[in-house]
Amino acid sequence: MTAAEWYRRFADTEAAGQSALYETLARGVADDPALLTLLDELPRPKQQPNLLLACARLLGAPLSDFAAWRVWLLQHWPEVSAEMRIRATQTNEPRRCATLLPALALIDGPIALIEVGASAGLTLLPEHYSYAWGEHRLDPAAGPSTVLLECEVTGDPPLPARMPEIVWRAGLDLNPLDVTAPDDRHWLETLIWPEQTARLERVRAAIAIAERERPRVVRGDAVDDLPALAAEAPTGVTLVIVTSAAIVYLMPEPRARLIEWLRASPARWVSNEGAGIVPRVQEALAGHPPRRPGGFALALDERPLAYAGAHGQTLDWLSLPAA
């Protein structure tokens, strides 16, 4: 896929209906030979549309129209490209817990939870949020949360009546974000697309919960450091490893090694990744196309359970027969 195709696909399947501005900007980049030539200077993973849009915004790009944004970007390309080289998109979306929780509900607890690619740890705290899957509501034991995760559901998911019992948890990330550090909070907030004010409020409320709960996120690599972290989990409980919008960032060789390790591990593996990211999930989904574009495939131990909105906004349960 060329950079132009990547930006066009981002506009069509990710930004469309979510951020009119980012849709316009991404489409503008896709049709702009000068910007595409600049992007070509960067290593392939750093050409990511969301990374360009967030770094430009972080450094003060005007968020009005493509023409003004383009002029600013051409003037500030050295700073923007330097920022893109050192940063990665670390969007931490608590609403993804609304699609992860029905998968966790299929696993016998108590649970020791590890999230690979945990960013700031907001998705490590599922039992601290309130949920509304259509009419089905679930609140923390202590009462409704300041974070309400609303998710539109189709199909017949086993919506949980109780929160999972999580007795131990840890995240792993190349660059854990610290919710108490102003710069990290600012980056987390900048990663939310401009018009998404409800999402911004939700993330701010989740950050306040994380400030209180302080989920542990260890600095380390998904492949090299996961075995040691998994070995820290208590025995006598079910170890569950979650990957959510994380495996996509691994190059093919480490990606294959991580998947091999997860497959061989006794841990249960909940994956919430693009539908083409985990090969066995992709194979099992053949003949079961998504109802909507741009979503993730939710799977347990590589068995597809559902298509999930990339930000947890929808859950289309599949009920595929067991392989």
Ligand SMILES: C[S@@+](CC[C@H](N)C(=O)[O-])C[C@H]1O[C@@H](n2cnc3c(N)ncnc32)[C@H](O)[C@@H]1O
């Ligand atoms: C898009 S964020 C997803 C955060 C969270 N899982 C969620 O669903 O909201 C992806 C995270 O994966 C991390 N990451 C990327 N490559 C990694 C690797 N090789 N090892 C550990 N973490 C990695 C990034 O630093 C980033 O914080």
